[in-house]
Amino acid sequence: MGLQIEIWKDTIEEKLLKDNAFLKFISNVSESNIINGTIVHIPQAGEPSKVVKNRTTLPAEVKRRNDGEVLYKIDEYTTDPVHISNAESVELSYDKRRSVLDQDVANLSEEIAEGMLTNMVVSPVGDNRALPTGNILETTGESTRASLTGATGNRKKWTLSDLQRMRNFLRQQKAWQEGKMHALLPDSALMDLFPADSTVVATYMQGVTEDERRNGVIMKVQGFNIMSRSSVFVLDNNKSIKAFGATVAATDSEAGIFWNENMVEKAFGNLETFEREKDPQYYGDIYSFLVRMGGRAKRKNYEGVALLKQANA
Known part of the structure; x- marks a missing residue:
């Protein structure tokens, strides 16, 4: 056939x-x-029209919206x-x-x-704008050996406090919408954040519906739907995002991404x-x-x- x-x-x-x-x-x-x-x-x-409280000057200025x-x-x-x-x-x-x-x-x-x-x-x-470095937070946990293959030295562990900081950062951007926030983390991050012997992890997993689990969500933490991938992003020491497949340098580190699905x-x-x-x-x-x-x-x-x-x- x-x-x-x-x-x-x-x-x-x-x-x-x-x-x-x-x-x-x-x-x-x-x-x-x-x-x-x-x-x-x-x-x-x-841009939307300007709103004036208790307008005293008339006639009001007429403006045209430029789409x-x-x-x-x-x-x-x-x-x-x-x-x-x-x-x-x-x-x-x-x-x-x-x-x-x-x-x-x-x-x-x-x-x-x-x-x-x-x-x-x-x-x-067309302008090749990249994510601002201000949108890149860093982990704050205890020192541990670098998990990224090809990298050397120690890195700070991923912590639940880091997820809380990320939640606060997105709220300050006015980019937070309940039920619309997601995170894609490298597998190595899950080992730090959700150890198998933690009773709290079971609670995070119970918050996921069967339909969400079939769609890749493994946990719900700090308002984020947590998903995982073997590797997400690799960044150099200056927070520059490296292309997929690029050679890993000794000082490179892994990164996960957080986003509002409507943005x-x-x-x-x-x-x-x-x-x-x-x-x-x-x-x-x-x-x-x-x-x-x-x-x-x-x-x-x-x-x-x-x-x-x-x-x-």
């Missing part, structure tokens, strides 16, 4: 959200705002075409096609997750599956995938988005 295109489209989208649960907790741009599946176009309302727009290009992710020979399709006892393509979808999912995380802290709009957006563009069956030159079938997805922090100064970096000890 040939590749069933519509089924694979659903499979890819389902896997993207299953492997990267944090994407479910980011507001989704309406399809009407996506032009040709590649450009996001969002009208922006201008604007936000335009940005959605990232395009494509897999290398994979060749499955006729012999492999016919002779193997398992579905070689399904096995190979599942692996490609997993790699695609990883790349998209890293791309979306990058877009949350570096603006794709970050994602945009799904086109999702395409390409196939060429019974190719006469390759004596088999050739498949590849294309996914367009982008996103950004909505506020110019990144209100509602912050990082917690493991501090040097």
Whole structure:
């Protein structure tokens, strides 16, 4: 049987959200705002009218509201075409096609997750604005050996007080909305914050509904829905965010991200599956995938988005 295109489209989208649960907790741009599946176009309302208490000067000044727009290009992710020979399709006892393509979808999912995380802290709009260093807090716990592979020396442990400080920071930004706050932390942070022998941890876990647990939330602490990933961000000693895949320096540290889901957006563009069956030159079938997805922090100064970096000890 040939590749069933519509089924694979659903499979890819389902896997993207299953492997990267944090994407479910980011507001989704309406399809009407996506032009040709590649450009996001969002009208922006201008400044509201000024309010004067007990106005004494008449006539009041008439002003016109100047509306604007936000335009940005959605990232395009494509897999290398994979060749499955006729012999492999016919002779193997398992579905070689399904096995190979599942692996490609997993790699695609990883790349998209890293791309979306990058877009949350570096603006794709065109000016390359990055998350201000003032939005990067540091851990305050006891000294412990660096957990990041490739880093050396000691770091300060992640503590519940750090989560409380992050909550207070986002409240001061007027970016706090109950039930809309989320955190994606590296696995190493969970070992410090939620030791297995702590009775308090069980309480945090009991606060999560079954539906939330299926969507990747493992605990609720200080008003945050806590999720985890093997690695989130790596920052250098000057709080600069390093690109995914960059070489880890001895002084680098891990960081987790906190956000208000209404102050970050994602945009799904086109999702395409390409196939060429019974190719006469390759004596088999050739498949590849294309996914367009982008996103950004909505506020110019990144209100509602912050990082917690493991501090040097």
